[in-house]
Amino acid sequence: MDVKKDLKEFRKKIDPEIEKVLDEMIEASKKEGKIITDSLEQVKKITLSGGKRLRPALMYWGYKGVGGKREKEIIKTSVSIELIHIFLLIHDDIIDNDSKRHGVETIHKKYEKTGKFFPGIGNNAKHFGNSMGIIVGDIVGAIGNRVIYNSDFPPSLIVEALKKLQGIVATVAIGEAQDVITEYRRKALEKEVMDIYKNKTAKYTIEGPLHLGAILGGAGGKILEEITKFSVPIGVAFQIQDDILGIFGSEKKIGKPVGSDIREGKQTILVVKALENADENRRKRLEKLLGKENITGDEIREFRKIIIDTGALDYAKEKTQELVEEGKSHIEKIEFDKRAKNFLSAIADYMAKRDI
């Protein structure tokens, strides 16, 4: 199975549904004096301009895996997890000061610009932009939740799925808090970083969507546990690969400027391991370069070299490989139909192979 192709095919099915939900909100907003119509248009642009739809695809396969038959309804309902993802990204982009998402201007940045023209703005344009980002994020979160409430699955299953969903949101938010704190603290233990990966990525990106789909398909108990055993190692592997790309990837590959993870002072497994293994000199250089806002190309190359020379890159790669193997070893135990298992297997391989 070619997972990239599969995700592309899935996108063709889900994107029109996402568009429909957002268009309905845009229409409704026009009745409210149009004041937030622009922001919802921007949300639509951001959402449809990029993203792999990995979460709704996993929700879909979680449902199909346990024998769910309502093809159209599960696709419509999986829009929820994508919109909740967008809600969290809107808040994340404020936190990370990012001005683009999927190549489109972020909400807070857009309003920072608009705000500059307001007579009473003083030097509050940035604060106004962030405020609008917070609010618009909250609105998109509410829309995402509503998609599940309005779905046509039995209410008892919806309520079960919702318990799961809010657990996901709380977990990813906890991971985000851990991430922000360790970033500014400039210090983290391997165990802390692994916890962040588990909360921020594994539970949110892999386990949560699979669980949601499986629950809506009527599954519970043991099958959910087996899904977890697959999801956590695969999700952590996904995040480690992301971190490798964040330091070694080209701008084209990662969609943000080279070295931005270094500039932000991000505490990744690579950084933690390199600091652990480095001699006095290298450690000092790492600490100096990490979080340096005006870092040069030469310094990025120096940083990369230290990551390689300390064995941190090899360590991360081996760890990824181990985790992928661990995750894959659990696929057979999940009571999923054949095609869903193939999808899980393809996703696992994709994690290991995402290229630098």
Add this chain to the structure above:
Amino acid sequence: MDVKKDLKEFRKKIDPEIEKVLDEMIEASKKEGKIITDSLEQVKKITLSGGKRLRPALMYWGYKGVGGKREKEIIKTSVSIELIHIFLLIHDDIIDNDSKRHGVETIHKKYEKTGKFFPGIGNNAKHFGNSMGIIVGDIVGAIGNRVIYNSDFPPSLIVEALKKLQGIVATVAIGEAQDVITEYRRKALEKEVMDIYKNKTAKYTIEGPLHLGAILGGAGGKILEEITKFSVPIGVAFQIQDDILGIFGSEKKIGKPVGSDIREGKQTILVVKALENADENRRKRLEKLLGKENITGDEIREFRKIIIDTGALDYAKEKTQELVEEGKSHIEKIEFDKRAKNFLSAIADYMAKRDI
């Protein structure tokens, strides 16, 4: 019925339930490396240090009004609307740059202070504080939602109530966006201000909670419509009174520094009406004073005088009176039991009488 006493009695019943939910979360957070334990402790402190519990009380009476019998369960479930309120307040306090809530340090302010001690913080302490406020707000929102999911009412009613709940969150967020925009734009029409009052206060504070309770009590259709006819005028009256207090109230009464609404440049019905009626000179003075950060005591008195002299204060008071009468005239049409009707009537009178 003495509504203040009634709310106090209700508080004694609901506060232990709020505490229980937050304590459970605090315990759970300790398993996640304690990184967000402090923030949840702070949320608990903020929540329990103040607030009237008006929203859960209305939810309770909405349920009892339609004949609901499960006293303990509705109180437990109404914790949700209070926690969702706290989630929105946490975000609101970031937006309004407020450092205290219920006399307790706000989340973003607390973390701004903590952040100053982080080695990598540079001049990002305020941004770090705001980031943590965004995240902690999102977590509290998730907890608030979960309270409804975990309640023991029939799933079909829960799903109905949830549709309502997310509508409430989306509506209040839209009102907040309108509010922030008009504040910086320093210009609003009476109609726009009234829309904000409807979205930000009436639907959120009065209609939403009553609807939630009534739905969980099994009501639908016509009764919800009648509740709306009561709630919208009463909620708008509540907000107008709030605005009068915001300009004319003492610090003790309003819990924030005198004149802070003027300093913030808030577009209230008083300001809009005064600008509409003022002659050239007064209009210029109003515009000059509105949003002036270092406004003096004399200037606040001058501002108040213009609000009085232009007839804006009288206009607002008359409007309140009219709206309260309008709301009250609908109480009889709501198919509620006697005691619930008494509560609505007492709430309506309370709106008209909140003193300067």
